[in-house]
Amino acid sequence: MEGTTAESELIIVNTLGLHARPAAKLVQTALPFKSDIYIRLNSHRVNAKSIMGLLTLAAAQGSRLQVTCTGPDAEQALEAIRALVDSGFGEETWK
Amino acid sequence: MEIALRGIGVSPGIAIGHALTFNVQNLDVPKYHVEDSAAELARFDRAIAAVHRDLKRIYDQTARELGAHHAAIIQTHIIMATDMTLRQDIQDRLEAEKVNVEYVVDDLIAKYSTIIENTDDPQFRERTSDLLDVGTRILSKLLNTELDSLARLEHPCVIVSHDLTPSDTANIDTVNALGIATDVSGPTSHTAILARALEIPAVVGLKYVGTHTLPGDMIVVDGTTGYVYIRPSENTLTKYAKEKSRQEEERRALLLVERDTPSQTTDGHVIPTLANIELPVELPHCRKAGAQGVGLYRTEYLFLNRSALPTEEEQYQAYAQVAASMESLPVTIRTLDIGGDKFAHFMSGPKEANPQLGWRAIRFCLERPDIFKAQLRALLRASIKGNIQIMFPMISGIEELDRAKVVLNEVRADLERRSIPFKKDIKLGSMIEVPAAISIADLLAKECDFFSIGTNDLIQYSLAVDRVNERIAHMYEPAHPGVLRMIQHAVRAAKAAKIPCSICGEMAGDPLFTELLLGLGVDSLSMSAVGLPVVRAEIASTSLTQAKRLAKRVLGMRTGEDVRRMLTQRYRGRRAMEIYLSHIENRPPAQAT
Numbered sequence: 001m002e003g004t005t006a007e008s009e010l011i012i013v014n015t016l017g018l019h020a021r022p023a024a025k026l027v028q029t030a031l032p033f034k035s036d037i038y039i040r041l042n043s044h045r046v047n048a049k050s051i052m053g054l055l056t057l058a059a060a061q062g063s064r065l066q067v068t069c070t071g072p073d074a075e076q077a078l079e080a081i082r083a084l085v086d087s088g089f090g091e092e093t094w095k
Numbered sequence: 096m097e098i099a100l101r102g103i104g105v106s107p108g109i110a111i112g113h114a115l116t117f118n119v120q121n122l123d124v125p126k127y128h129v130e131d132s133a134a135e136l137a138r139f140d141r142a143i144a145a146v147h148r149d150l151k152r153i154y155d156q157t158a159r160e161l162g163a164h165h166a167a168i169i170q171t172h173i174i175m176a177t178d179m180t181l182r183q184d185i186q187d188r189l190e191a192e193k194v195n196v197e198y199v200v201d202d203l204i205a206k207y208s209t210i211i212e213n214t215d216d217p218q219f220r221e222r223t224s225d226l227l228d229v230g231t232r233i234l235s236k237l238l239n240t241e242l243d244s245l246a247r248l249e250h251p252c253v254i255v256s257h258d259l260t261p262s263d264t265a266n267i268d269t270v271n272a273l274g275i276a277t278d279v280s281g282p283t284s285h286t287a288i289l290a291r292a293l294e295i296p297a298v299v300g301l302k303y304v305g306t307h308t309l310p311g312d313m314i315v316v317d318g319t320t321g322y323v324y325i326r327p328s329e330n331t332l333t334k335y336a337k338e339k340s341r342q343e344e345e346r347r348a349l350l351l352v353e354r355d356t357p358s359q360t361t362d363g364h365v366i367p368t369l370a371n372i373e374l375p376v377e378l379p380h381c382r383k384a385g386a387q388g389v390g391l392y393r394t395e396y397l398f399l400n401r402s403a404l405p406t407e408e409e410q411y412q413a414y415a416q417v418a419a420s421m422e423s424l425p426v427t428i429r430t431l432d433i434g435g436d437k438f439a440h441f442m443s444g445p446k447e448a449n450p451q452l453g454w455r456a457i458r459f460c461l462e463r464p465d466i467f468k469a470q471l472r473a474l475l476r477a478s479i480k481g482n483i484q485i486m487f488p489m490i491s492g493i494e495e496l497d498r499a500k501v502v503l504n505e506v507r508a509d510l511e512r513r514s515i516p517f518k519k520d521i522k523l524g525s526m527i528e529v530p531a532a533i534s535i536a537d538l539l540a541k542e543c544d545f546f547s548i549g550t551n552d553l554i555q556y557s558l559a560v561d562r563v564n565e566r567i568a569h570m571y572e573p574a575h576p577g578v579l580r581m582i583q584h585a586v587r588a589a590k591a592a593k594i595p596c597s598i599c600g601e602m603a604g605d606p607l608f609t610e611l612l613l614g615l616g617v618d619s620l621s622m623s624a625v626g627l628p629v630v631r632a633e634i635a636s637t638s639l640t641q642a643k644r645l646a647k648r649v650l651g652m653r654t655g656e657d658v659r660r661m662l663t664q665r666y667r668g669r670r671a672m673e674i675y676l677s678h679i680e681n682r683p684p685a686q687a688t
Contacts (some may be wrong), residue, residue: 020225024171027178050180051171056228058214059363091403 002008003035010065010081014088018059020051022089027051029084035071037081048081097328100301102276105287108296109339110274111179111332114312114325115252117263118354124234126198132189135196139185142236145177149232153246155484157265159378164409167266175229180445189274190222197237205228216455228260245272257305259286269293274316276323278305288396292377294625349628353476358387358634360642366613366634369425369621370601375416381624385631388424390621391486391547391599392417394450394470395433404466410473418481425482426620427547429441430499432456444651448655451555451600461498471506478518485521486547491529496533496542504508526599528552533581536588546589546664547621550600554578573602574658584614597621609633614646636669 012018019024030037030048039064046053048067060067064094065085069077129135129139158166174179181203181575188199208223231243245254245263248271256263257278264286275297280286282299288295296318307325315324324331358368369390371383381389397405398414418426433455447453460467474485487499500523510517525532525539528549532539540546550573555562557577560570572578582598589596597619602608605624606629612620613634620630645665652658 003394020171020175024174027174047180050178050185051174052178052180056207056210058211060214089403 003070004074005068005070006074006078007066007068008038008078008082010067010085012059012063012085013059014091014092015061016060016091017061017063018054018057020055022091023051023054025084025089026054026081029080030077033069033071033073033077033080035069035074035077037067037069037077040068058089096326097331098325100304100307100323101323102298102301102304102323102376103282104298104318105282106275106290106295106297107319108274108294109318109335109342110253110296110316111339112251112253112273112314114246114255114308114314115502116308117254117256117259123202124197124238125195127195128193129189129195130193131188132193135189136186138237139182139196139200139233141236142233143176143182145236146229146232147173149669150176161374162267162409162412164405170226172229173209175226177231181574182487190508193311194378197234200230200233200237216688224260246518253316255304255308255314262447263288267295268497274314274318275299275334276301276304276308276314277304281486288373289376291623291625292374292380293589294380346628349632358631360613360634361636361638362640364607364639366617367619368627368631368634369427369597369619370624370627371621372417372624375413375420377624378417378420382420384624384627386424386624386627388482389417389421389426389428390627392426392428393432394428395431398433404469406437407469407473410470414483415480418477418483421481423482425484427484427486427524427545428474429465429486429488430457430474431460433459435476451552451561453538457487457495458489458497461495461502462501467502468506471503472510475506475510475517475521476515478521479516483518483521484545485523486524488526489529489552490525490527490539490551491531493535493538493542496525496539500542514529527585527596528556530557530581533557533585536585539594540588543592543594545583545594546596548582548585548598548600548617550578550582550598550602553581554602557581572655572659573605573608574662575655576650576652576658578655579611579658582612582617583615583646583650583658590616595619604630606630606633607659607666610637610642611646611649611662613637613639614642614644614649616643633669 014022016024027049038045039048039054039057041057041059044057046057048054067081069075071077118417150169153420154166154169154173157169184203185196185199188198192199204226208226211223212227215458244341245267248268251271251273253274253276254265254267254272255276258280259275259277267289272295273294275286275290277286277299278300278301284299287297287299298318298321300317301323301648304323304325312326313332315327315331317335319322324335327656359365367387369388370377370384371385371393372381372389372391373389373396394410397410413430454462471485474483477483487496490496503523507517522544524545524547525543526549527533527536527546530553536546553570554560554573554575558570558572558575560567562568562571586596594617596616598612598617599621601622603612604626609620609630622630649658649661652661
């Protein structure tokens with residue numbers, strides 16, 4: 001795809017990890033962007049616009065996700081996802 | 096052969112009917128060869144469109160009736176059903192394997208959940224229920240079974256299930272669902288709360304009801320005692336049919352009697368009867384039953400069955416809605432009583448050996464000022480919408496009340512600084528449920544605007560009996576002289592300080608105790624809405640003078656058994672008189688010959 005690539009490591013901070021509801025929020029955040037967005041955890045790489053993919057990552061609290069956005073709005077997409085993940089998806093982050 | 100099972104009765108009343116088994120694990124998925132994979136994919140797309148339509152409807156309904164938070168999970172299900180990976184995986188496998196689509200869907204969902212379940216994190220292993228819920232919906236559409244929803248039932252039936260998801264329960268057909276019986280879940284689950292709110296008799300935690308029941312089996316659900324009978328004998332059936340019509344008759348009659356007048360004794364003393372609620376969705380039932388206010392709003396249900404804390408705004412909306420709908424009637428809102436038997440994900444600290452004596456209620460709130468302050472701010476902001484009073488749970492000493500007030504004053508000062516309006520003289524009360532609070536009731540009364548005795552915990556703590564422990568559960572006895580003397584002590588301290596004292600435990604809703612509690616000097620009674628008509632009728636047939644005499648006699652008795660025997664006799668006597676009087680009144684006038 002045309003455009004730039006933006007890449008960053010993000011850490012899951014919410015207590016319950018990337019379970020159904022946060023994954024749904026992530027999909028909703030990713031869908032409007034034109035860029036391809038992939039998330040890698042260890043050797044497993046999934047499309048951020050697919051909830052089934054995100055769920056099979058089974059990313060618990062403390063997981064380090066490698067997020068790669070490629071396309072015309074790669075930077076904006078990465079920032080939007082960063083804001084969501086850093087906020088703990090609006091969930092409890094206390095242990 | 097009749098099978099009798101005992102679970103936890105979570106919504107009172109009797110249901111008798113044919114079972115509708117709603118057991119997601121028993122969907123029979125066939126596998127056969129299909130050459131035209133494009134046609135199979137088209138079937139999948141149609142099924143997804145139908146699921147999407149259903150979920151959208153459930154989403155709207157849930158958002159309207161229970162609020163956006165409860166609806167969020169349905170939104171997640173929509174995203175799952177319309178997932179691009181799912182469709183791509185299905186298309187690939189249909190083309191490669193040339194089999195029917197329901198087989199592929201079933202197999203894929205199972206594979207996804209295996210991957211999720213095989214992680215080390217136990218948090219994740221329990222989290223495949225949403226995925227399975229969605230998978231079942233899609234399969235039901237493909238297999239043309241109407242198992243996927245309880246929204247439109249063909250005929251009246253009793254729902255038997257391993258478990259009901261929030262979306263199942265939120266969606267239930269309230270006309271045809273006669274009762275609910277499930278294998279799992281407890282008194283604080285969504286199923287339990289909604290069943291109570293919708294007045295559908297329900298028993299949960301039956302363990303084996305799903306395995307023993309066949310579709311169409313006759314089944315009896317007694318939500319009061321927690322008994323369920325599968326394929327009941329002629330005897331059981333007759334007995335329950337009779338009891339059911341007696342209860343219904345009584346309830347109809349009671350609802351007709353002076354619903355809108357305050358409950359009054361025969362000698363003219365007004366004893367308000369109020370409702371205990373858990374969710375705003377219960378308000379219509381409270382009004383129907385003629386509640387003269389909300390005596391106990393258990394706010395922890397806003398915090399349970401979810402992964403994130405409710406925001407201040409969300410809490411404000413709920414409190415304001417309850418306050419406004421009760422207009423000038425009092426609404427006593429209890430601050431968060433979480434811990435013990437109730438569990439919320441975000442406070443899962445180390446497992447406690449003794450949660451009932453552990454980090455809960457006011458103890459938890461004082462150590463989590465972030466959570467406590469958000470709730471108090473929401474409460475104060477909502478206070479201008481009606482007649483709100485604030486009650487602190489599990490107070491065991493003056494210092495806890497002092498500290499709670501310090502936090503409240505900080506919140507007040509902050510609201511004032513921001514010119515946010517709130518009721519300045521909002522009333523503050525203590526829940527009296529720890530025996531130590533009874534001993535120092537005179538000291539506490541000076542610092543409170545009201546007392547409310549929580550008899551469930553008070554009995555458990557003072558008799559040192561865990562009601563959940565079957566071997567000693569029979570020792571849980573509200574009529575125990577030790578308990579009754581404690582109630583008397585608290586009421587006296589309240590009277591000396593000229594503050595009102597109410598009762599908000601299960602004892603308040605048990606008509607057996609109404610006369611005695613009045614005699615002990617209790618000012619008002621608060622109970623689940625379903626108990627209001629009966630208790631109000633009891634008050635209307637009680638004389639306060641006689642009740643006081645009864646209380647004096649009872650307080651001199653030696654055992655709980657003696658007390659219970661005496662109360663039962665008087666109760667039976669009064670009911671006999673009532674039936675006799677109504678019989679005379681309703682007798683048609685003699686016909687002229």
